[in-house]
Amino acid sequence: MATVSKEQEQAIKKYLRNSENFIEYDGVKIIDQTEFGRFIAKLFNLPDEVSDKPGMNKVGYLKKQNAELFDGYEIRKGNIFKRDKPLIQALKSDPVFRDEVNKKLKACVFLSFA
Numbered sequence: 001m002a003t004v005s006k007e008q009e010q011a012i013k014k015y016l017r018n019s020e021n022f023i024e025y026d027g028v029k030i031i032d033q034t035e036f037g038r039f040i041a042k043l044f045n046l047p048d049e050v051s052d053k054p055g056m057n058k059v060g061y062l063k064k065q066n067a068e069l070f071d072g073y074e075i076r077k078g079n080i081f082k083r084d085k086p087l088i089q090a091l092k093s094d095p096v097f098r099d100e101v102n103k104k105l106k107a108c109v110f111l112s113f114a
Contacts, residue, residue: 004062004066008043008044009066009069011043012040012043012062012069013069015036015039016029016031016069016070016073021035021036022073023081023084023085023088023089025088025091025092027072028072028073028074029072029073029074030073030074030075030076030081030084030085030088031073031074031075031076031081032076032078032081032082033056033059033075033076033077033078033081034052034056034077034078034079034081035078036055036059036075037052037054037055037056037058037059038052038055039055040055040058040059040062041054041055041058042055044058046058059075063075
């Protein structure tokens with residue numbers, strides 16, 4: 001298990017619970033790996049480099065070693081999260097968009113079995 005102080009654990013839980021840091025879809029809370037990596041880098045005093053790699057590496061390590069902290073969460077790469085977030089918001093809030101997506105998906109399923 002990765003060494004995480006009580007204060008760090010509480011800070012991680014607070015970050016994960018903050019609704020501004022995730023988008024929920026199908027019962028899963030999806031968070032941006034890049035933004036979370038930046039938060040983790042600051043929390044663990046990792047080197048402040050040009051890239052976000054140290055923080056993202058630590059996120060991967062924490063996820064493997066302290067999996068219980070991340071129950072119910074999915075961590076997606078930043079560019080994928082940024083692409084998916086507006087689509088998920090539209091699926092949740094726009095019934096016309098949701099119906100159109102469902103029609104297209106059903107059409108694709110039928111075509112794949114033909």
